[in-house]
Amino acid sequence: MSNSYKFVREDSIKPELVTAVREVLDYCCQDLGLPRSSVTVRWFEDCTAIECLYANATKTDGEPLRAFTQDAAKPLAGMAAHQSAKSAEIWLDSRRSPAVVAETAAHELRHVWQHRTDFCAAASHSGLTLTAFAQDRLEDDADSYAERALRAIAAASTPTISRERVLASRARQAMAKSYRYRVGW
Numbered sequence: 001m002s003n004s005y006k007f008v009r010e011d012s013i014k015p016e017l018v019t020a021v022r023e024v025l026d027y028c029c030q031d032l033g034l035p036r037s038s039v040t041v042r043w044f045e046d047c048t049a050i051e052c053l054y055a056n057a058t059k060t061d062g063e064p065l066r067a068f069t070q071d072a073a074k075p076l077a078g079m080a081a082h083q084s085a086k087s088a089e090i091w092l093d094s095r096r097s098p099a100v101v102a103e104t105a106a107h108e109l110r111h112v113w114q115h116r117t118d119f120c121a122a123a124s125h126s127g128l129t130l131t132a133f134a135q136d137r138l139e140d141d142a143d144s145y146a147e148r149a150l151r152a153i154a155a156a157s158t159p160t161i162s163r164e165r166v167l168a169s170r171a172r173q174a175m176a177k178s179y180r181y182r183v184g185w
Contacts, residue, residue, distance in 0.1 A: 078104035106146035
């Protein structure tokens with residue numbers, strides 16, 4: 001099953017989403033030892049396959065893709081793109097709630113950290129394909145880090161992300177984990 005997405009400019013994103021993500025970026029980059037300036041956030045929303053084709057057909061030379069297609073069993077909430085050892089992008093779904101976007105941002109930042117450290121070096125640097133077990137381990141690590149990070153942010157004096165949202169994220173993580181095992185991710 002393919003899902004199509006188009007990129008959305010940050011100035012058209014709801015301010016509460018941008019605020020929540022900035023708060024997560026500030027905390028997680030410091031916690032994970034990632035230079036804040038090395039991580040770029042891009043936003044996307046779903047679109048039809050025809051909109052995806054049109055968006056990319058109308059882009060100018062040298063301009064990055066305006067849309068993409070992802071084969072997945074369920075819609076994408078976010079993803080990390082490791083451009084180099086010194087820069088990365090995280091892509092987030094602009095239609096999700098601030099709590100889900102915050103959780104996704106923390107999860108994807110952990111993937112950036114995994115890529116830059118020895119956490120997954122054996123598979124990523126040797127050219128080997130990650131096994132399903134290794135992928136599950138990386139996903140489980142990113143899920144648990146996101147939960148810890150959101151708890152820490154919620155414990156801060158003026159969090160945008162409330163404690164209730166953090167607790168609700170646990171239920172979503174349990175459902176996602178159950179789903180991954182059912183479909184064989």
